[in-house]
Amino acid sequence: MEELRKKAAELLSSGTVKVVIGFAQGSGGKTRAAFAQTPDQAAKLICDERCVQNLAVYLSKSEVKSLGKIAVVAKVPVLRTILQLAAENQLKDGEIVVLGISPEGKLVELPDFKAIEDFLAKIPYELTPEQKAELEKLEKMSVEERWNYWQEQFAKCVKCYACRAACPLCYCESCLTQCNQPQWIPVAPHQVGNMEWHIVRAMHLTGRCIGCGDCERACPVGIPLSLLNRKLAEEVFKNFKTRAGVAAKEEYALGTFKPEDKENFIK
Amino acid sequence: MNIEKKVLKKDSLEALFSKLKGAGRRILAPVQKAGEIFFEEVNSPKEMAKDYIQTTLSARGAVFPRCEALLKYEFEGKEVKVEDRKDAPKPTVVFGLRPCDAASFAVLNSVFTWDYQDELFKSRLANTALISVSCAKSDEYCFCTSVGGGPGETKGSDILLTELGSGDYLAEVITDKGKEIVSLAPELFGPATDEAKEKYLAKVARQFDIKELQGKLAKNFDNTELWLSQSLRCLGCGACAYVCPACVCFDIQDEANRSGGVRLRCWDSCGLSLFTLHTSGHNPRSVQSQRWRQRVMHKFSYMPDRLNYVACVGCGRCSRSCSADMNLLEHLKEIMETK
Amino acid sequence: MSDFEPKIIAFVCNWCTYAGADLTGTSRIKYSPEVRMIRLPCTGRIDFMLLLKAFDQGADGVIVSGCHPGDCHYTSGNFHARRRWIIFRELMEFVGIDTRRVFFAWISAAEGAKWAQFVNSVAEDVKKLGPYESYKKAAGAGIE
Numbered sequence: 001m002e003e004l005r006k007k008a009a010e011l012l013s014s015g016t017v018k019v020v021i022g023f024a025q026g027s028g029g030k031t032r033a034a035f036a037q038t039p040d041q042a043a044k045l046i047c048d049e050r051c052v053q054n055l056a057v058y059l060s061k062s063e064v065k066s067l068g069k070i071a072v073v074a075k076v077p078v079l080r081t082i083l084q085l086a087a088e089n090q091l092k093d094g095e096i097v098v099l100g101i102s103p104e105g106k107l108v109e110l111p112d113f114k115a116i117e118d119f120l121a122k123i124p125y126e127l128t129p130e131q132k133a134e135l136e137k138l139e140k141m142s143v144e145e146r147w148n149y150w151q152e153q154f155a156k157c158v159k160c161y162a163c164r165a166a167c168p169l170c171y172c173e174s175c176l177t178q179c180n181q182p183q184w185i186p187v188a189p190h191q192v193g194n195m196e197w198h199i200v201r202a203m204h205l206t207g208r209c210i211g212c213g214d215c216e217r218a219c220p221v222g223i224p225l226s227l228l229n230r231k232l233a234e235e236v237f238k239n240f241k242t243r244a245g246v247a248a249k250e251e252y253a254l255g256t257f258k259p260e261d262k263e264n265f266i267k
Numbered sequence: 268m269n270i271e272k273k274v275l276k277k278d279s280l281e282a283l284f285s286k287l288k289g290a291g292r293r294i295l296a297p298v299q300k301a302g303e304i305f306f307e308e309v310n311s312p313k314e315m316a317k318d319y320i321q322t323t324l325s326a327r328g329a330v331f332p333r334c335e336a337l338l339k340y341e342f343e344g345k346e347v348k349v350e351d352r353k354d355a356p357k358p359t360v361v362f363g364l365r366p367c368d369a370a371s372f373a374v375l376n377s378v379f380t381w382d383y384q385d386e387l388f389k390s391r392l393a394n395t396a397l398i399s400v401s402c403a404k405s406d407e408y409c410f411c412t413s414v415g416g417g418p419g420e421t422k423g424s425d426i427l428l429t430e431l432g433s434g435d436y437l438a439e440v441i442t443d444k445g446k447e448i449v450s451l452a453p454e455l456f457g458p459a460t461d462e463a464k465e466k467y468l469a470k471v472a473r474q475f476d477i478k479e480l481q482g483k484l485a486k487n488f489d490n491t492e493l494w495l496s497q498s499l500r501c502l503g504c505g506a507c508a509y510v511c512p513a514c515v516c517f518d519i520q521d522e523a524n525r526s527g528g529v530r531l532r533c534w535d536s537c538g539l540s541l542f543t544l545h546t547s548g549h550n551p552r553s554v555q556s557q558r559w560r561q562r563v564m565h566k567f568s569y570m571p572d573r574l575n576y577v578a579c580v581g582c583g584r585c586s587r588s589c590s591a592d593m594n595l596l597e598h599l600k601e602i603m604e605t606k
Numbered sequence: 607m608s609d610f611e612p613k614i615i616a617f618v619c620n621w622c623t624y625a626g627a628d629l630t631g632t633s634r635i636k637y638s639p640e641v642r643m644i645r646l647p648c649t650g651r652i653d654f655m656l657l658l659k660a661f662d663q664g665a666d667g668v669i670v671s672g673c674h675p676g677d678c679h680y681t682s683g684n685f686h687a688r689r690r691w692i693i694f695r696e697l698m699e700f701v702g703i704d705t706r707r708v709f710f711a712w713i714s715a716a717e718g719a720k721w722a723q724f725v726n727s728v729a730e731d732v733k734k735l736g737p738y739e740s741y742k743k744a745a746g747a748g749i750e
Contacts, residue, residue, distance in 0.1 A: 203697065
């Protein structure tokens with residue numbers, strides 16, 4: 001990714017940005033997030049198909065922000081996250097430099113949110129056939145089978161909050177789990193505590209999750225968390241015709257309403 | 268410590284498990300669950316995971332459960348009736364843990380019997396026997412030999428099994444608990460040959476000298492640039508502490524309603540941002556670099572100083588589970604390179 | 607179980623359904639006694655977790671009821687609630703929670719008879735389903 005390295009080095013040496021958040025070689029054949037602050041460090045940046053971590057998560061981390069103006073290597077999920085963060089007033093237009101990476105791996109100039117919106121509009125935003133099949137497999141189960149499936153999954157949870165830490169949209173400095181008068185979400189990793197945590201997180205991400213899957217990748221015990229988020233994202237689209245991460249100005253699906261909203265279960 | 272060497276035939280495991288169960292023991296062993304491996308209760312060695320280097324979660328749950336009840340209480344008018352736990356822990360055998368895991372129990376014990384005798388922990392530990400299996404393979408994340416351990420190290424195990432070329436196991440019976448297990452099924456343990464186990468063990472090169480590391484750590488406490496650069500990519504989750512066999516931090520939660528409640532102890536992590544939040548609102552470790560420094564100092568400097576134990580057994584789980592690829596060994600080696 | 611007395615928790619809004627239930631009472635209409643009412647200012651305030659907390663504490667059925675769309679005392683609280691329930695119901699269904707035990711209604715302050723009818727049908731349905739055993743089993747699991 002020579003173009004990317006050159007651009008990153010240029011941004012750093014000109015002083016336009018103080019840090020470029022990208023990827024570098026990691027351990028075990030994986031890649032890891034890298035924070036290049038000099039042109040020499042920028043020369044070590046890589047970008048290939050292994051680089052899937054949603055780097056936008058670092059945009060809300062205080063010690064990263066305190067390094068100065070940020071440029072971030074942004075594949076499609078990161079671009080969607082940036083728009084969603086903008087829609088939630090967490091990012092201002094021009095606050096960060098976006099080094100877009102197309103699905104083919106090419107560097108794309110995206111100087112402002114409008115450019116990102118236009119770029120993303122050309123890219124299909126839907127579940128892959130595998131993702132659809134995963135959801136269908138669960139939807140075809142009986143209620144009891146689904147209960148047993150999720151109870152088994154939630155039983156593995158240790159409440160490490162890696163899912164929350166990895167998610168760029170879980171940027172609340174004071175998470176609901178801190179509400180302790182009363183302790184609204186049980187701290188302990190028992191069956192109910194685990195289930196309630198994951199349900200709350202899924203609900204708080206409804207209409208906001210852009211489907212990067214980092215939560216599931218981060219989970220040390222292998223709970224298929226993205227199933228929950230994807231299901232709800234599909235329900236939001238089905239019922240309210242909106243998706244997260246499409247525009248820098250978008251209303252939050254559960255923060256707004258239409259008098260014509262329809263349902264069939266209220267007597 | 269007089270280690271007795273015996274041989275356990277390769278197809279005797281089924282019978283051994285059967286004898287253990289017959290003697291009322293619960294057997295915890297590594298079980299494959301989708302892409303991860305956990306210690307779960309098993310009845311037969313057939314249920315055990317095969318061909319892996321290390322489990323996802325450690326076996327510390329046998330003595331330090333993920334969530335345990337400490338006491339129960341009931342409200343009776345203006346009175347509160349408190350009931351301590353009276354149940355005895357189930358006699359347990361942890362089978363198939365690695366020598367690094369076996370060594371971690373002593374680390375846990377040093378904390379839970381330090382200034383306060385944790386009776387729950389002690390009774391669980393007293394009722395738990397460890398049958399470890401030595402490591403024929405290792406990966407780039409293992410560094411047991413740098414922290415005083417080894418792929419065939421007997422320290423901490425009650426029995427250590429090493430798979431020999433024939434497929435049979437060399438069984439080193441190390442403690443009285445180990446002898447007791449052998450006495451449950453003496454017919455399964457034959458006399459050992461002269462075969463040395465070394466050639467069946469993984470080669471784990473030592474990556475650093477622990478005393479030297481401690482010296483470097485003492486000098487670098489205030490090296491904020493080092494801790495910041497190392498922890499920039501850390502996401503601040505608790506995964507590393509939760510998969511670690513030697514981590515001891517816990518939280519205590521009361522869960523009650525109008526009729527009464529229960530006091531629970533559950534795992535906690537110093538990597539989480541609220542870990543050191545005071546009631547006043549002050550947080551002495553308010554940023555991730557401070558929390559990263561704490562993790563390293565606690566394990567490799569404070570614990571050795573205070574309790575004479577390195578609070579890390581080099582199992583590598585933290586690095587394998589870390590979604591930000593923090594890689595502890597790499598960071599330690601970087602610290603070794605500092606002036 | 608013909609002697610099964612279900613515990614049914616009803617989260618209702620103060621201005622419509624609660625007042626409607628009052629009317630049921632003053633009209634001396636008898637109805638199934640298993641429902642325990644919890645009054646909130648508006649359905650918009652009903653946190654979705656309240657439903658799960660009810661099951662957690664032993665409820666066998668949950669009712670959520672408020673003003674008809676357009677009639678909310680706070681103008682739009684019930685519109686927000688409706689969106690929330692559309693999603694939450696899908697989530698409950700997806701996670702395997704028995705949504706046959708969760709009942710939603712718009713019942714106004716004038717609909718005393720409807721409240722009685724509604725509660726009677728809910729109680730009948732929940733009695734047929736029996737106690738919510740699987741949830742009760744989960745509440746307490748995972749503690750050593």
